[in-house]
Amino acid sequence: MAADLAFQPAHDRGWRSGLGVLLRHEIQSFWGTRTWWVQLGAWTFLIQGLLLNSLARAHHGAPGTEFISVGMGTFGALGMIVITHNAVVGEKQSGTAAWIMSKPVSRSAFILAKFLGALTGALAGVVAVEGAAAYAVLAATGHSPAAFTYLRAMAAVAIYLLFFVALSLCLGAFFTSRGPVLAIPLIAILAGQLLRFNLAGIGAALLPAGHSQVSVSASSGGPAATAALAVSAIYAVLIIALLAGAITRFTREES
């Protein structure tokens, strides 16, 4: 076993133990599979179809608004929930989580790899691909928004989508079956849609459904954009809190 002498041992320590390997695996799982391209195709059809439909109906001079709130926000969030709901709970059920945990891997790394893998998928797949495609369509049809405000709206959408990723991971750490992990975020979106008409101001904006409207505000500029920034900041804090909850729970989990 002469080759053993040449091995370079892994040096990751503490919470980063195994993070690199797991993240690479997550990214490969996200991008390297046929399922991913099928998902991308389906969501492109839905989101861009919505935009084209909106353009065809000459939607009050602002077809980008509906695209951002419903297409990118609601559909994007649904996509993220569908894609990530099984990330933790599926591995717990199948036994692969226990297998991974028998390696020198930190439990924080397991959760963070899931989040960062989904983050690249959400940012690149939904926000970048769909956002760029929609911008091109809008520009071609003479509805092009200012690039900076459009980017700001896309950033708000990204935070909104990542909130659902973090929520799915956190629920996956707490539950042992897929049902609640899938149902709770869906109920949150539905309840948000119903409640936002009965709430005003920041309360409405903070609802999951309200945030997609916030993304619209972010694209509008002016004071509304500043408020949108504040709501996005609150969502960013919620993402961190959910991840901390997921890590804490998963650390206590006994395989």
Place this chain on the structure above:
Amino acid sequence: MSPGTEQTPVIISTRGLAKSYRGVQSLKGIDLTVPEHSIFGFLGPNGAGKTTVIKLLLGLARPTSGTATVFGLDIAGHSRAIRRRVGYLAQDPRFYDKMTARETLRFSARFFYTGPKRAIEQRVAQALELAGLSDSADRPTKGFSGGERQRLGIAQAQINHPDLLVLDEPAAALDPIGRRDVLQVMERLRQHTTIFYSTHLLDDVQRVSDTVAILSKSTLVAQAPIDELLTASGGATYSVAMRGDSKTVWRRLKEQPWVSALSVSHANAIPHLQVAVRDEARAERDLLRLVMADPAVTVLEFGRTRHNLEDIFVNLVEGAEHGR
């Protein structure tokens, strides 16, 4: 350190290790000592707590009380450092379905080594070869049989040249050929590593283990080198196969104060006398002489009966149950 192991470094040591799940005690304060380079068979009926011990040692579960060290490192604070030097095969090993066996081993290796790529590939190929999986190396594990998955489990468990291999029921789900293969792999690995494995297959233990511990109802009921356990289990028994009328022999033996029990069984119509004795030295000196002194019998076979591990296991487990 247990008697008899003073000279051998200890790999695993537990003191009063206990675990409760929702108020139910699944492990009742066990003291375990696993010497280096042993093949340590951890025996017990299903549900005795074997897997719980393994999970505690690997940091996959936390003890309710007691302490344990692996390589001298406390399991509570050095779990990852321990796992860096351990290879583990779960009772029902699960891998990512879409990965091939080679990809699974490559993935496992990267937790321990960052490179060079050539050395990792070479190590992966060695592990595939050792587990007899070279031919199915590039098939997704989704289509693997139970035996193939088990062998892949062993391959991934020793991808990092572990100082300790922990195998949870490595042969339980296998057919006889699969079992033989797994035991052969274990025997090959013993020169490099200590093997701690749980099982309820007593034949396997008797075949490959040098030390055993028996767990029953969450309690450790025995722990010793296997030879010691087989010989020190309530006196010796001798077997005498003979032809002819054995009534006189029977009567004479019954009169001896060092004979504790007599029984007879038949194999191919030949009576085999089982003589349990209290004094081995007297038996070795006088037993055969007494039998042969009777001209009515011809002795065909004579020998000491080694206790079967199964007998000892059953006695200890049932004894533990009756003793509670």
